[in-house]
Amino acid sequence: MDQGTSIDKAADDAAELIFFHKVKVAHDKLFGARGGPYNIDSVAYFAAAIESYQYAREHMRKAARFDTREALLHFSLDKILIDGLVLEFGVFSGHTINIIADKLNHKMIYGFDSFKGLPEDWTAGAKAGAFAREGLPSVRENVQLVVGWFDDTLKTFLATHPGNISFLHVDCDLYSSTRTVLTEVRDRIVPGTVILFDEYFNYPDWKRHEYRAFQEFAYENNIKYEYIGLVSAFEQVAARIL
Known part of the structure; x- marks a missing residue:
């Protein structure tokens, strides 16, 4: 030594x-x-x-630290290096997708959600059906909502929307939903793609959900990445594909 x-x-x-x-x-x-x-x-x-x-x-030693998820979102959007699709999975109230749409007002932003809530239990306080809502949220003019379960809508969407993904916001909560998204879009995730996870760590059983799905995805597809930011007192983490 x-x-x-x-x-x-x-x-x-x-x-x-x-x-x-x-x-x-x-x-x-x-x-x-x-x-x-x-x-x-x-x-x-x-x-x-x-x-x-x-x-x-x-x-994550080199990852920037932030106090709020909004601050990390703005930072992550500033780190986009390539042109491509901007997708959010898990829209709910429309809060984050409207922030994305305001910042990237020259692009169409696509938001995927069934609006029927979680398809299965996630945590002790978020059972199947949690986060369901009546009606669609109010979104900016440059937002297009793709309504339905991910495994019912994503293949059709990708067939009619060519191009790589520049920014991917994963607010899926569950392992199964995150795994579905990453599996379907794997050929569109390329060096420079920024992925922001909304529930990556810092809660009980975090290694069983978004974290697990991403780790499996990276391992199985030999994908290298770097963590670029996180919210220290919450659950959000951003990564960029190398």
């Missing part, structure tokens, strides 16, 4: 000690000093935050 490596390792070890001290302080404030069993549901988000921190520390 050379001197530079030794110094880096010492710095990492020191940072790790500082982190775990902060975890201990936060733990004692939340739960008090104790040695007995915990309510596992009560500590689920705390545990997920620690696990997410460790993942970010190893894999």
Whole structure:
């Protein structure tokens, strides 16, 4: 081990000690000093935050940090390097797709959603049917909504809309829905494509959903990527294909 490596390792070890001290302080404030069993549901988000921190520390060191999902969205749109389709999967109220449409007002933005809610259970607080709405949201003139389940609408859309994807907003929540989207568009995802995930990490079971679908997709298709941004106190992460 050379001197530079030794110094880096010492710095990492020191940072790790500082982190775990902060975890201990936060733990004692939340739960008090104790040695007995915990309510596992009560500590689920705390545990997920620690696990997410460790993942970010190893894999997202160069990613920019943001306080809000809107700030990360604007940053991600500024990182678009190529011309192509701009797609959002999971429109709900239209909040994010309208931000995209305002910023990219020279382009047509396509938003996919059944508006019937989640097709299956996601988390303890978001069961099948969650996020359903009556009627379509109000969207900008340069937004076209593609209404229906992803596996019913995406093939037909792609058959009539050629071109690579420049920006992909994945607000699918579920592994199954995210997997469907990434599988169908895999030939349109190219170096320079920016993908923004809305529920990537920092919640209980995060490794089972959008994160898992993307990791499988990247591995199976030998796709290289870099994390470019994240929201430190929420669940959003942006990546760019290399």
